[in-house]
Amino acid sequence: MKLQVTQENLSKAINTVARVANTRNTLPILSNVLLKTDNNRLSIAATNLDIAITQFVGSKIEETGSITVPARLMQEFVSSLPESVLKIELADNKLHITNDQYKSTINGTSSEEFPVMPAITGGSTWNTDATVFKKALQQIVFAASADDARPVLTGVYFHSSDGSIIAASTDSYRLAEYKLGKTKTSLNFLVPATAAADLLRIIGDSDKEIKITHDDQQVRFEVGDVILVARLIEGNYPDYRKLIPVKFATTVRLSRTDFLNITKVSSLFARESAGSITIKADKASGDISINAIASQLGENTATAKAEVNGGGEVTLNSRYLIDALNAFSSAEVEFCFNGKLEPCILRSQSEQNYMHLIMPLRS
């Protein structure tokens, strides 16, 4: 292997893939990145066996070849170098990297030991708008569970319903759902939320389209010069749609920033009570108020102007409400609920593809 590549392109590619390389893994080679010539490109790849990311960069290839090197050292080394053309040459499993100022040797491990994810043969392929897809993931990924006890809840669920592609995630305390667009085919697969989070970091502002291919085992996302392959989560996703109330006794419309601010201040007083805050909507006074009581430290009531239909109160975990309000980008939100025991909904007239549900706490 002998090639030339710009420091900027190589650094960007290693930064993209290296986050899935993991030094704490029991299989040492998983902490390495794979460098491999591919026609007039250099491919840089890393994997944790569940997720594999590959980026291609343009490169002047003089001799073909491949090698794996420690991801962390390679990443920090290349990103520390000044902008320049790097000469890279492999000899005896040692990677020699040079430019005018720097001469480095990084000890490698043969690429034959590097695990490759199985290819996706057949399966269905569809394209989707990169901007919409990124926005959808941003609004739902955080609602997935981080607890491996129920693996299906650690995924983002892509499915089709009534001709729409829908992405959803839930940790059983809250649920986020986004309608991605129309489809004629039937979809049903579960992507690890960690892979979706990696994908979020990969999709750039200039990316136009994402190509998605999946079979029963794996999904592949192609964005620009990057390919992310993830093993799908097996299992049946809960039938969450029956949880979503259709009618609401109380609907409150208010400034999202106001709602966020009064929730944040109240959450400071809710630490002793696992985040518990009580939200009260009053039609007569035209406001929404949040009360939090910290038995040791004190208590707080915060109010904001709101357009209230109906009225009543409900107790929520302030962290879930803060997460949900941060997920919207609209100026106003609607907060809808039916008494103290039924799920609440957050929605926005200007973000009609998105819906966020929060289960109440018993108060």
Added chain:
Amino acid sequence: MKLQVTQENLSKAINTVARVANTRNTLPILSNVLLKTDNNRLSIAATNLDIAITQFVGSKIEETGSITVPARLMQEFVSSLPESVLKIELADNKLHITNDQYKSTINGTSSEEFPVMPAITGGSTWNTDATVFKKALQQIVFAASADDARPVLTGVYFHSSDGSIIAASTDSYRLAEYKLGKTKTSLNFLVPATAAADLLRIIGDSDKEIKITHDDQQVRFEVGDVILVARLIEGNYPDYRKLIPVKFATTVRLSRTDFLNITKVSSLFARESAGSITIKADKASGDISINAIASQLGENTATAKAEVNGGGEVTLNSRYLIDALNAFSSAEVEFCFNGKLEPCILRSQSEQNYMHLIMPLRS
């Protein structure tokens, strides 16, 4: 106690003092801040018994009084509030804080239990330029030891020598010294580096002057509306001046940024060897090169153009060299050494008040 104060001023003051309040302390009241009326001002204070910080803010006082409240909650609460005038009223050791939108009650503890640092009676007082003093602390504080095994080395040493005020700190591996200016009196006291670091955060860009008062036990720094009092460290500071070489066999002048960059890249390969890098200056080729060897991972040689007088090599801890180079702000630095066993010096023609010494590693 009954008063009005702006959210902005109160938040700034609590942020300034609250960092010395410590929830992990065995004495619970030390995690509180003291609020106390003082003529037409409100004083906000916190202490960890070694350091006390007090800030005064203008306030409309309707009734005098004092109380202590949990620092962390108070800090987060006030900084979360929107800009507004806050009404603060004390009743039964409960602090009621209100504005149009928020009504809060924070449970307090009587101010009688709050420890007060003894007053500095007599002692000597001098004034110094705030900008120069801040620059001096920035360049030396980090060289003090964090290890309590030798308490004197955890301090910043202020002393007079040949009519100059000198501030110095060392952890015995490196030494930083700054000549603050002229004095006619004799000075000799040792300020905890943690207090100096707090002071660094307190001195603002608009502050003109610092008033320093000290006796045998304590030192008081007055900057604008803030007073920091620290207990002095007892003990004799080592006679470090005899360690500083007067003549150098090798003097290298080069771009500080170049030197920093090649040191940083080399340090990545020096992790296995406790930061050990070997610096070689060569007059004939007109460059300085740094070599680092990581037996497992590989090795690196990095070079930069330099004006070399003499020549030779020395082995240093890369972390100390990075710290030192970051402490300078000049475009060029001089790196001076005498073979492999004697201390090295970093200095700059445009920062003549500052000197940094690093002990070599045995190679």
